[in-house]
Amino acid sequence: MRFEGRLVRWEDAKGFGFIESTQGGEPIFVHVKSFKSGARRPALGDTVAFEIEVGPKGKRAKEVERIRTRRASPRPRRESPVAWGLFSLGALLALVAVYLAAWKLWGISHVWALYYFGLSVVAAAAYAQDKSAARRGAWRVSEQTLHTLGLLGGWPGGLLMQKALRHKSNKTSFQVVFWLCVASNLVAFLALTHPNFRWLVPWSAV
Numbered sequence: 082m083r084f085e086g087r088l089v090r091w092e093d094a095k096g097f098g099f100i101e102s103t104q105g106g107e108p109i110f111v112h113v114k115s116f117k118s119g120a121r122r123p124a125l126g127d128t129v130a131f132e133i134e135v136g137p138k139g140k141r142a143k144e145v146e147r148i149r150t151r152r153a154s155p156r157p158r159r160e161s162p163v164a165w166g167l168f169s170l171g172a173l174l175a176l177v178a179v180y181l182a183a184w185k186l187w188g189i190s191h192v193w194a195l196y197y198f199g200l201s202v203v204a205a206a207a208y209a210q211d212k213s214a215a216r217r218g219a220w221r222v223s224e225q226t227l228h229t230l231g232l233l234g235g236w237p238g239g240l241l242m243q244k245a246l247r248h249k250s251n252k253t254s255f256q257v258v259f260w261l262c263v264a265s266n267l268v269a270f271l272a273l274t275h276p277n278f279r280w281l282v283p284w285s286a287v
Contacts, residue, residue: 084130085130098111122220169240227259
């Protein structure tokens with residue numbers, strides 16, 4: 082027998098959550114493997130159809146399928162291209178200025194330039210994959226992965242793809258963490274290229 086309900090709790094990192102049945106009762110446990118393959122990753126608030134099985138730990142949902150509901154298309158928020166462009170350009174210029182200052186004062190290796198370029202390419206590819214997955218309703222690249230790439234130094238590539246694809250640029254929570262990663266990366270770059278800490282990355286010297 083199939084039931085309908087709503088996903089009222091979802092721990093994406095752990096791959097499980099709870100469904101509240103339309104018939105009432107206690108929330109029912111559901112694991113990500115119980116969802117039909119090929120669908121997009123579950124999200125809080127999804128309306129689902131499912132069956133129930135009883136195991137040693139109680140009821141749990143199986144054969145879970147998301148029910149597509151017609152939603153009113155949200156009005157796209159307009160961004161200010163001038164403000165966004167100036168802010169992004171400022172960040173990229175800050176990286177160039179910091180890099181040139183470190184090279185002039187401390188004689189850092191140009192391997193750093195290759196490092197930033199390589200990670201930017203990887204980050205750009207990750208953003209493109211996530212945008213494509215979002216359009217197809219497939220499994221997404223996690224925001225944690227995008228932020229990690231940015232923190233490690235791929236943020237220039239991520240920044241350019243945000244603008245080119247109009248992806249994640251209007252999500253405030255994402256942008257706050259993203260710019261914190263940018264600031265942290267610049268600080269880390271200055272620290273690791275400073276002569277007092279260069280022993281941490283021996284290849285950073287000329």
